[in-house]
Amino acid sequence: MPYAKWMTKEQRSAADAIKYANRTDIEIAEDARMMKEYSETHKEELRQRDHADYLARRDEILANAKVKRVNRTAVELAEDARTRHEYNQTHKAQSRRRVTKWHQRQKLIVIDHYTEGKRTCTRCGFSDLRALSVEHIKGGGNKHRKAIQGKIDLYRWVITNNFPKDLAILCMNCQFIRKHSKIVNAKALV
Numbered sequence: 001m002p003y004a005k006w007m008t009k010e011q012r013s014a015a016d017a018i019k020y021a022n023r024t025d026i027e028i029a030e031d032a033r034m035m036k037e038y039s040e041t042h043k044e045e046l047r048q049r050d051h052a053d054y055l056a057r058r059d060e061i062l063a064n065a066k067v068k069r070v071n072r073t074a075v076e077l078a079e080d081a082r083t084r085h086e087y088n089q090t091h092k093a094q095s096r097r098r099v100t101k102w103h104q105r106q107k108l109i110v111i112d113h114y115t116e117g118k119r120t121c122t123r124c125g126f127s128d129l130r131a132l133s134v135e136h137i138k139g140g141g142n143k144h145r146k147a148i149q150g151k152i153d154l155y156r157w158v159i160t161n162n163f164p165k166d167l168a169i170l171c172m173n174c175q176f177i178r179k180h181s182k183i184v185n186a187k188a189l190v
Contacts, residue, residue, distance in 0.1 A: 109155070109159060114169045122169055123170055134168075
């Protein structure tokens with residue numbers, strides 16, 4: 001239905017509402033088919049348009065999201081926690097895989113930083129990623145892990161604290177040897 005030149009925006013919206021309210025099921029199905037066909041043939045164009053729109057309004061979108069997050073009530077927070085818990089219960093294996101993958105990415109970021117991309121033990125050169133882990137050079141690793149336990153993952157802590165200098169990457173054998181030699185040296189001093 002063509003619009004008359006004198007129609008205001010509100011009048012056009014009302015006319016559209018009447019037009020769409022009176023559509024038949026066949027017209028609705030045809031419109032849906034045409035929209036799906038258009039979105040499939042113009043997928044990249046639509047993606048670029050959406051991305052450009054996001055970039056143009058990025059600051060506004062992020063500010064609104066932050067306001068919503070900060071202003072949530074206790075009831076909303078509890079509902080979010082309940083929903084997350086239900087999802088994790090029904091998708092346990094999927095959630096476990098996702099968390100494991102995330103943890104592995106964090107570990108690789110830390111190992112790459114401290115080994116300068118070599119991904120080997122800094123002491124002996126062992127390269128099996130399953131055996132490589134963070135070592136506190138000055139000691140106190142157990143105390144540090146207990147202090148952050150439950151609050152944040154160690155690898156995430158290392159990344160958020162800009163890769164502290166008193167850490168290194170060692171294999172489990174080198175860590176055991178280092179720990180054992182400290183115990184032997186301490187006993188020799190007594």
